[in-house]
Amino acid sequence: MTTPKLEIRGLWKAFEDKEVLRDVHLVVDHHEVVCLIGSSGSGKSTLLKCVNLLVPVDNGSILLDGADITAPGVNANQVREQMGIVFQSFNLFPHMNIIDNITLSPRKVHGISRSQAEDTARDLLERFGLSDKVTEYPDRLSGGEQQRVAVIRALATEPDLMLFDEVTSALDPELVAEVLDVIRGLKSAGMTMVIATHEMGFARDVADQVCFLDQGRILEHGPPKQIFSTPEQPRTQQFLQRIIDATQYGVNIAQNHVNSLDETQERLRMFNLLVEIAPNEHWRKLYLLDVQRQRSLLGPTQEGKPDGA
Numbered sequence: 342m343t344t345p346k347l348e349i350r351g352l353w354k355a356f357e358d359k360e361v362l363r364d365v366h367l368v369v370d371h372h373e374v375v376c377l378i379g380s381s382g383s384g385k386s387t388l389l390k391c392v393n394l395l396v397p398v399d400n401g402s403i404l405l406d407g408a409d410i411t412a413p414g415v416n417a418n419q420v421r422e423q424m425g426i427v428f429q430s431f432n433l434f435p436h437m438n439i440i441d442n443i444t445l446s447p448r449k450v451h452g453i454s455r456s457q458a459e460d461t462a463r464d465l466l467e468r469f470g471l472s473d474k475v476t477e478y479p480d481r482l483s484g485g486e487q488q489r490v491a492v493i494r495a496l497a498t499e500p501d502l503m504l505f506d507e508v509t510s511a512l513d514p515e516l517v518a519e520v521l522d523v524i525r526g527l528k529s530a531g532m533t534m535v536i537a538t539h540e541m542g543f544a545r546d547v548a549d550q551v552c553f554l555d556q557g558r559i560l561e562h563g564p565p566k567q568i569f570s571t572p573e574q575p576r577t578q579q580f581l582q583r584i585i586d587a588t589q590y591g592v593n594i595a596q597n598h599v600n601s602l603d604e605t606q607e608r609l610r611m612f613n614l615l616v617e618i619a620p621n622e623h624w625r626k627l628y629l630l631d632v633q634r635q636r637s638l639l640g641p642t643q644e645g646k647p648d649g650a
């Protein structure tokens with residue numbers, strides 16, 4: 342049996358007298374992708390911060406490649422060098438251009454030469470389609486681009502474990518996909534990842550294992566198919582139903598808005614946008630039908646126009 346990449350054993354954490362993590366157990370194998378789902382306040386961020394040693398644990402242990410990183414005397418900086426973490430807010434330094442943002446930690450913390458750090462950074466920027474942003478400043482980039490830079494910055498020290506905490510929550514809906522695609526790319530490349538997310542479609546797609554956290558416990562875990570299709574725990578069912586209801590609500594609002602637009606051309610444009618950000622295949626098909634409907638209203642002269650549908 343090989344040693345797992347990450348193992349969490351009986352982890353407890355309280356802030357003052359509030360228990361936030363209660364007896365959490367988790368095994369993450371090499372190249373495995375684990376998604377943490379659960380309501381706000383269920384403990385997802387705290388769990389990731391414990392793994393990154395940003396928050397000290399009260400009880401239990403965390404093993405990285407078999408070594409207990411919560412043991413006394415462990416050098417937290419050395420542990421953190423082995424993993425990358427990305428948060429909801431991008432936290433790029435506004436006064437530094439993109440390449441300086443990415444190379445700062447490799448140079449200052451890891452002692453890598455500027456030229457070597459810049460070579461790595463340029464390779465990563467190219468790999469993630471941001472080659473033209475090398476000397477740009479963060480405020481000139483879209484939210485999606487900034488978050489991709491934040492991912493690249495976390496990758497710049499060549500970690501083999503990545504932690505993601507709701508990295509798309511602060512983004513406009515149309516920018517979410519480009520960041521999720523970056524994470525999909527990392528999965529294809531074999532990266533081990535623990536991802537707190539509220540993007541259920543993405544979790545279903547990318548996760549090998551999904552953990553549902555509820556009030557600081559992993560209430561249920563298993564392959565995405567099992568958790569999303571046949572959850573055993575009533576709390577998991579309730580949580581998933583709430584997400585479905587909320588999505589439906591958002592979909593209705595979006596559709597009413599589009600229908601209220603006067604110009605057919607404008608409606609067509611908005612439906613095309615909805616196709617792109619549709620929460621699932623079902624809604625994509627419905628929007629595509631609307632795209633066809635709007636097109637037929639525009640008349641035969643408009644047919645064949647490239648509109649991305």
Ligand SMILES: Nc1ncnc2c1ncn2[C@@H]1O[C@H](COP(=O)(O)OP(=O)(O)O)[C@@H](O)[C@H]1O
Binds near residue numbers: 381383386
């Ligand atoms: N530094 C802190 N001090 C006090 N309470 C905290 C702190 N960080 C998180 N909490 C509390 O811990 C609980 C879990 O929070 P969090 O891990 O952020 O959950 P999630 O990421 O699932 O939304 C919440 O009740 C939150 O208010």
Ligand SMILES: [Mg+2]
Binds near residue numbers: 385386387506507537
């Ligand atoms: Mg959180």
